[in-house]
Amino acid sequence: MNATAMMESGCAATTIGAFDLFRGGEYLQQLIADHDLPVVSANVYDELTGELFVEPYIIVERAGVKFGITGALDPDADVRTHRDVEQLGVIIGEPTETLPAVLEELQEKADYVVLLSQLGLEQSKLLAEEMPGIDFMLIGVVAQYAAKPFEVGSTVFLQPGYKGQRMSDYRLQFDEENAYLGYTGLTFDLGEKVPSDAAMALLLKEHKVAIEDASKRRAAARKPASTPTTSLYEEECLGVGATCQRCHQPQMDQWTETAHAKAFATLERGHQSTNPECLRCHTTCSLDIPLDGSVTVQDNLKNVQCEACHGKATEHARDGSYGKVTVATCLRCHDEENSQDFDFAAYLPKITH
Numbered sequence: 001m002n003a004t005a006m007m008e009s010g011c012a013a014t015t016i017g018a019f020d021l022f023r024g025g026e027y028l029q030q031l032i033a034d035h036d037l038p039v040v041s042a043n044v045y046d047e048l049t050g051e052l053f054v055e056p057y058i059i060v061e062r063a064g065v066k067f068g069i070t071g072a073l074d075p076d077a078d079v080r081t082h083r084d085v086e087q088l089g090v091i092i093g094e095p096t097e098t099l100p101a102v103l104e105e106l107q108e109k110a111d112y113v114v115l116l117s118q119l120g121l122e123q124s125k126l127l128a129e130e131m132p133g134i135d136f137m138l139i140g141v142v143a144q145y146a147a148k149p150f151e152v153g154s155t156v157f158l159q160p161g162y163k164g165q166r167m168s169d170y171r172l173q174f175d176e177e178n179a180y181l182g183y184t185g186l187t188f189d190l191g192e193k194v195p196s197d198a199a200m201a202l203l204l205k206e207h208k209v210a211i212e213d214a215s216k217r218r219a220a221a222r223k224p225a226s227t228p229t230t231s232l233y234e235e236e237c238l239g240v241g242a243t244c245q246r247c248h249q250p251q252m253d254q255w256t257e258t259a260h261a262k263a264f265a266t267l268e269r270g271h272q273s274t275n276p277e278c279l280r281c282h283t284t285c286s287l288d289i290p291l292d293g294s295v296t297v298q299d300n301l302k303n304v305q306c307e308a309c310h311g312k313a314t315e316h317a318r319d320g321s322y323g324k325v326t327v328a329t330c331l332r333c334h335d336e337e338n339s340q341d342f343d344f345a346a347y348l349p350k351i352t353h
Helices: 003-008 024-036 096-108 119-128 198-222 249-255 259-269 276-282 307-309 327-331 346-349
Strands: 044-045 058-061 066-074 089-094 112-118 136-139 151-152 155-158 166-174 180-189
Touching: 003 024, 003 198, 003 259, 058 096, 066 096, 096 112, 096 119, 119 136, 119 151, 119 155, 259 276, 327 346
Parallel strands: 066 112, 112 136, 136 155
Antiparallel strands: 044 089, 058 066, 151 155, 166 180
16 A cells, blocks of 8 residues: 555545555554554454454544444455565454444444445445445455445445546435435546546655565565576466567567567556566466566566467467467456456457467
């Protein structure tokens, strides 16, 4: 999380997600303290003390209406820690066991209860059906988004998707006695049509540059490739220069004019050249690269080369079965999350050779 940006944007409350624990509980706790972040959670506990890791809830008042905000994290969440983190430092309790007491307290102190859910959509729906008292539920961690809010029981669900690609703008309506009347609004894409806030854009750029620089320093400090290691990750592709170019020079020449040949430069311009999630699709045969930053993509595998679409050169066959590009081939990267306007028929001619 970019803590400075969160506070400057007026964040009233947030909760703990699996990615927030990447550097362990101790690091997260220090980050929260340094920036005075309004982080709440009803089911994340300090492993050493057994106490709640952060405050269980916060109450904020807007236009005379009091909102009690709490959060919950899925006990089965895929918490991946950095390779340098020896101990996670937290325990995640069952939300069905920890939330009832918190909700009861909030119903006494607030007009409306908001749950910041890191439980996944289906588990969130079950929770709303089985546990009354949650007026609004904001769904995180789910890649899919809902353009409009929807209701499960008496709970209004807001589902903007994740990774900051969309924003939900909802306006709640109340009468003079603070009785809830309804809402207006929707979730929209934060694309080029939405102007960036200059101050926030600068903060984001500085954040990306700092992460990229730190990743490059760590990579440079690692042992030379000639030093024997016991890496669990082995790259099986060879790169276009060592394989396809020898027999397919015309296709190679055409490929150099495509966006695929410039995919890594796109990351460099955006200061994402060390981000494993981005490297997976802007390099060759790296879809399974670890997300902990432990692997540096080889220079000969940068950009979306032949093997990324046609298969490993070591599996080349001459019976016509090798190299066929299908919709499924493209959807490994051009999915709904990363390529919302993807159309196979329209995209294929741009790279066909």
